[in-house]
Amino acid sequence: MRLYIYEHCPFCLRTRMIAGFKNLPIQYSIIMEGDSETPIHLVGKKVVVPILQKSDGQYMTESLDIVKYLDDLSPPYYAQGEVNTEIEAWIKKNSSLIFRLIVPRFTQSDFKEISTPEARQAFIERETASFGDLKQLYENSEPDIHAMNTSLTEIDSLIEHHEEMNITDFMIFPWLRSLSIVEGLIFPSHTKRYMNRIATAAKVNLLFDQAR
Ligand SMILES: N[C@@H](CCC(=O)N[C@@H](CS)C(=O)NCC(=O)O)C(=O)O
Structure with a gap:
C-alpha cells in the first residue's frame, strides 16, 4: 500500500x-x-x-x-469508539485560532512538499487565498499566542482524563503536533507528555525543532 x-x-x-x-x-x-x-x-x-x-x-x-x-484490516485496533465530545468541542472552538497560528509558519518551514521555490510559492498562494496576507498574520501572532496558551490549559485537563487510545487521538493529536511549530506556546505537562507518547507510538515527528 x-x-x-x-x-x-x-x-x-x-x-x-x-x-x-x-x-x-x-x-x-x-x-x-x-x-x-x-x-x-x-x-x-x-x-x-x-x-x-x-x-x-x-x-x-x-x-x-x-x-x-x-x-479494520487486523487487530489490535486503535481507532474505535466515539470521539470525546469535550475534546471535539475544544477543537471546534479553537480551529480558526489554530489555523491562524500554524499556516504562516508552515509556509516558512522545511517540509519536503515545499522543498523547491516553485512548490513553496504554490503553497503560499494556496494558503493566501484562504487566510489572506500570511506575513501580516505571522507578525500579528502575539494575541493569538496568548489566547492559545489559555486554550492549552483547558485541553490539558481533558487530556489528563483521556486514557485509552481511541478515535479521539486521531482528532486531537494532529492539531497539537501542528501547534508544536509555534514558538511561544506553553504546552502544559499532561499535554506535553501526551504529545511525546503519541508521536513515539505513531513514529511521527513533532515540530518543536522548527518552531518560529
Ligand atoms: N477532508 C479531507 C481534508 C484534507 C485536506 O484538506 N488536505 C489538504 C492539505 S492539509 C490538501 O490536500 N489541500 C490541497 C489543495 O487544496 O489543493 C481529509 O480529511 O482527508
Whole structure:
C-alpha cells in the first residue's frame, strides 16, 4: 500500500498515525505543493491529500475513512469508539485560532512538499487565498499566542482524563503536533507528555525543532 501525503498536513497525519501504531508496511509518497497532475493521474481528478493506494490498486481519499479502513484490516485496533465530545468541542472552538497560528509558519518551514521555490510559492498562494496576507498574520501572532496558551490549559485537563487510545487521538493529536511549530506556546505537562507518547507510538515527528 502507498500513502500520498504532505508532511505538514494534519489530515495526512491521521493516516500516518494509524500506519505507525499498527506497523503497517506502507510506502509514502510526498506530493509537491502545486502538483495537481499526480492526483489527477492517480484518481482522475484534483483531490486533496491524503490518498491511499490499497493493495488491490484502488484509491481511497478522506483521512478518517482511510484510518478506519487501515484499522479494520487486523487487530489490535486503535481507532474505535466515539470521539470525546469535550475534546471535539475544544477543537471546534479553537480551529480558526489554530489555523491562524500554524499556516504562516508552515509556509516558512522545511517540509519536503515545499522543498523547491516553485512548490513553496504554490503553497503560499494556496494558503493566501484562504487566510489572506500570511506575513501580516505571522507578525500579528502575539494575541493569538496568548489566547492559545489559555486554550492549552483547558485541553490539558481533558487530556489528563483521556486514557485509552481511541478515535479521539486521531482528532486531537494532529492539531497539537501542528501547534508544536509555534514558538511561544506553553504546552502544559499532561499535554506535553501526551504529545511525546503519541508521536513515539505513531513514529511521527513533532515540530518543536522548527518552531518560529
Ligand atoms: N477532508 C479531507 C481534508 C484534507 C485536506 O484538506 N488536505 C489538504 C492539505 S492539509 C490538501 O490536500 N489541500 C490541497 C489543495 O487544496 O489543493 C481529509 O480529511 O482527508
